[in-house]
Amino acid sequence: MPTVYLLNGPNLNMLGRREPEIYGRTTLAEIEASCREAARRLGLELVFRQSNHEGELVSWIQEACERADALILNPAAFTHTSVALMDAIAIFPGPVIELHLSNIHRREPWRHHSYVSLKATGIICGFGADGYVLALEAAARMIARRGEKPSGGS
Numbered sequence: 001m002p003t004v005y006l007l008n009g010p011n012l013n014m015l016g017r018r019e020p021e022i023y024g025r026t027t028l029a030e031i032e033a034s035c036r037e038a039a040r041r042l043g044l045e046l047v048f049r050q051s052n053h054e055g056e057l058v059s060w061i062q063e064a065c066e067r068a069d070a071l072i073l074n075p076a077a078f079t080h081t082s083v084a085l086m087d088a089i090a091i092f093p094g095p096v097i098e099l100h101l102s103n104i105h106r107r108e109p110w111r112h113h114s115y116v117s118l119k120a121t122g123i124i125c126g127f128g129a130d131g132y133v134l135a136l137e138a139a140a141r142m143i144a145r146r147g148e149k150p151s152g153g154s
Ligand code: DQA
Pocket: 010, 011, 012, 074, 075, 076, 077, 078, 079, 099, 100, 101, 102, 103, 104, 111
């Protein structure tokens, strides 16, 4: 079964009571439960984790390099600051999906820049908790297409 690592950065353990007008009222435990259900439906093995520590996230991304077919990352505030996370995902050999609950592009200007976007395959943002399931669906599609020849051309 293909394996997907879904990693969450700082303060996402506070979802539910963290600025609910921006991030909604769904807790991270509830998000994890819907991700587990989606992973079962999509035939994916899911590793779902959260850390408030940049170095721990870097170590988990390095672990994913050995074990995962796709990586989904909500880097939270580290999105906007972390060269270390950007460098770590640059090593990951498969698809990397950057994920945010909020649409970072309609928020404060300093949230518009993401170091992670510079190396991510694609970005899902602004769909709240639903974005997590959308990201898993995107990962499943990319894994299924692995090895397919690009269509078109002569
Ligand atoms: C976030 C957006 C970031 O700007 C913020 O620092 C977060 C959460 C999101 O999911 O919308 O912590 O990544």
